[in-house]
Amino acid sequence: MSVLSAESRRDFEIHRYPVLIYALVPIAALVLQAWLPRVMGRFAWFDLPLVVTVFFALSRRNPIQGSILGGAMGIFEDALTGHAIGINGIAKTLVGYLAASVGVLVNVENHAIRLVLTFLLSLVGSATYFFVVRFLLGMSIDSNWLAELYKAIGNSLIALVLFPVLDRTKIRD
């Protein structure tokens, strides 16, 4: 019985997707994240770029790619706001890195693990965001942790639905 090293196991379990998915899903997430809150108002308890970041980071199991993807998504989000660019970038960079790092260690095919990871990483992202805004930038912020909790739950539920859908698009060897 051959024993796979960590590197070989990681390579074996890396999910690959068509380039179109890599291009369109993040853009769609950014567009919907910019557009749906206009429709749903204060009930837009989700962060689609974060969910997409977690998904690709977990699937790719590459912290560098996860960090870069998270950073890009965050910067795009920041670019659409009037705030300084980099706030969401820093938060999602960290989230992407952590997701990819954890993805190496756990079975990312399990829906429950995905659910819990998405929930926890959402809270980490929110915490990072507040940290950057409050301590790095010295800006005042209305820290409503209940809303962040709802957002984490919303992200988890979206992940529960979205991840299996995106799994269907992966390239099988």
Next chain:
Amino acid sequence: MESFFVRYRNLVVLLALLVAQILGLAMQVRRSSGGQTADGNSVQLIRLWANSIVSPPERALHSSGSGISGLWNNYVDLRHVRQRNAELQKTVDRLRLEQAALLEDAKQGQRLQALLKFQQKYIYKTVAAQAIGTSGTDQSRVFYIDKGKDEGIDRDMAVITADGIVGKIRDVFPHTSQVLAINDQSSGAGVILESTRIRGILRGNGAGQPQIEDVIRDQRIKAGENVLTAGGDQIFPRGLPVGVVDRVLNDPDRDGFVEVIVKPAAHLDQLDEVLVVTSTEPRFPPDQQQDIATSEALKGAEAEQQKTSEGMAEKLPGLIDPSLPADQQPLKDTSNPNPVSRPPVAVHPDRFTPGNATTPNVPAAPESNQGSPATDQNAPKKKPVVPKPATNQPAANPPATPQGENR
């Protein structure tokens, strides 16, 4: 050194990214704190790129039917609209059925009310019945009602409505009866034309129209004349409306006779409720019965009083002296309508004159000459008392009847 970067490349990349972004933030913050509100070129470029990527899909969403929100809302609304439409359609159908039922109930109520009013006013005892079926063929104009022998129905009883006669009971079953309509060819009813008083027998013709047969041609028979039951057939009470004369046709079989087509008063084709005349004994309503009883009681009391007065008159001495003329009565009572008549006083009495038989040869002096001056003055006016007939009595006394007052 190289192995360090290789070994910790993930962490290094992470730190590099974080540091780069923190530096970027710092630069932005420094720029804004320096009084420059506008972003730097690089930041503006990033915002432009982000806007260029996100805006077109957003615009497309917005322009295509107000976007996904519109689609979603329209979908939800449409789904609700369909559901609501189905519910409303069901409600409309239910309301239509209820309206039709209520309309039918109202019509039936009006018919029953009219029938009840007629039944209460009608002098004979009747039983209300519902038409429940027909013979199923046009050749036989019979129908069935929901009352039978158990409800007191019997053969040859008249079936009527408030509008007019319908037919007669032909067969009786325990709970149903068969009614032969007046427009059946085998039916027959004695009828009379209201104004011309021409009698005939009503029966149905082949077309299902009632017609009067055995009628001699008469120019007075006109369309529109009322036809009533004659009462001679022992089935239909006299005077019930049958219909009106529709037209008059010559009898093809007999010269000099005509067939009078009658338009029936009752709606023979749309019968729902009918009345069966179960007894031809007159039945008066309570108030009329009370009136009759009062009238009979008054009549009896009046007769009794008259009888008593006559008895008293025989026993008591009369106030009228039969031997005196009326104007010489003690009380000059002229109330007696039938005074005892005396023979007139003769102008030239002779021996045959009553009371002058003892002096037949002596001409008797005129009775007027034997009276008082007052009597003499009245002599020319003296006339024999002639009893007036009883019919003239009201003329003597002031009339007290309403008819007299009207005159």
